[in-house]
Amino acid sequence: MIDKVTAEQCALCGSCRNACPVDAISFDKKHLDFRYPRIDTDRCIGCNRCEKVCPVLKPVSGSAEGFPIAYVARNRDDGIRRISTSGGLFHALASRVLAEGGCICGAVLDGQFRARHIVSDSPDDLRRMMGSKYAQSDMGLCYREIRDRLTEGRTVLFSGCPCQVAGLRAYLGREYPQLILVELICHGIPSAEMLQAYISMREKQYGAKLCRLEFRNKDKGWHRSSVRMEFGNGKVYHVPITEDAYMNGFLNSYMLKPCCYDCHFRNFSAGCDLALGDFWGIETMPTWHDDNIGTSAVLVNTEKGKAILEQLPLDKQPCLLEEIIRFNRNLVCSALPHPQREAFYACAEAKGYEAAIRQFLEYSAAHRARSRLRYRVRCLWYAIRGKEKPFY
Secondary structure (H helix, E strand, C coil), rough: HHHHHHCCCCCCCCHHHHHCCCCCEEEEEEEEEEEEECCCCCCCCCCCCHHCCCCCCCCCCCCCCCEEEEEEEECCHHHHHHHCCCCCCHHHHHHHHHHCEEEEEEEEEEECCCCCEECCCCCCHHHHHHCCCCCCCCCHHHHHHHHHHHHHCCEEEECCHHHHHHHHHHHCCCCCCCCEEEEEEECECCHHHHHHHHHHHHHHCCCCEEEEEEEEECCCCCCEEEEEEEECCCEEEEEEEECHHHHHHHCCCEEEEEEHHCCCCCCCCCCCCEEEEEEHHHCCCCCCCCCCCCEEEEECCCHHHHHHHHHHEEEEEECHHHHHHHHCCCHHCCCCCCHHHHHHHHHHHHHHHHHHHHHHHCCHHHHHHHHHHHHHHHHHHHHHHHCCCCCC
């Protein structure tokens, strides 16, 4: 049974649940507030299908010879880029798939601000899938839905973290020419419960229910991405990600799922067609104009991915793989746990997550002042150098 995989190894990809022929697996066993698979032993028939589709127990193949190929790219529609996390590449891909009668699968936030993957052929759902979610996504039974759409002969675009791409490939057990796999450059995944605790804390602070959440708002530019929360009473919380408590916990690796600290799916081993992320460090490339709206790092991992990228209406140019890895170390290295991670969880267990967030993650006024001063100094540096926009 799938319980051979420990909590420190399990990627929470959901392939076991989707593969179980008697639906004996649910994700409701908690460890550090992450939801792990639990087997109903009364229903289990011992077929071991869950083990056969586990990408941890049965690793899938990775990059082919000659790949990955690196590019810097962006959507030609500035309006799309402004509402995208980085350069609007996912929108370009998904729009093409939908226009050709295909389906898309990605993470959305539901009415309770919980992330979950859905399969859809609606442009309205494309808008919901755009933007980073920074929380564990409930995969549900979307792998089954994808298999059904593929069996019908429809094109499917799947977007997820490397472990989710590997989980889907392991579940399907074969290659489909009309399946497009997009991997997001991943730092790690916080728990859904952590996000709920953070939202509850802000709702108490602002005296109303949360109505809208953006983790990477670009009102102040891509290089000054902000967390923006709109509440029912009209109040707005809007601070740079470098000053936000939740993003502190994420970026400094306090609260990632245990397997993220020893990721099995780095080094392009999940077998995606394309990998997408922010092209941090773009200001160091003299041949690319950084307009501070958003630029994507693109890694082509298969011939299929190469052909797809060539068909998209993008501004792009090849670059060195090392130029992307330099500012996206999690492509090749696992995240390192914060030295106070255990103390953070001990506090959370004793006093609750809101108390732990306030004690360990909430930035002081002095830190926020220093952050803004550094930003202004860099603005001045850019002005002196004749560049247009600052970076962090």
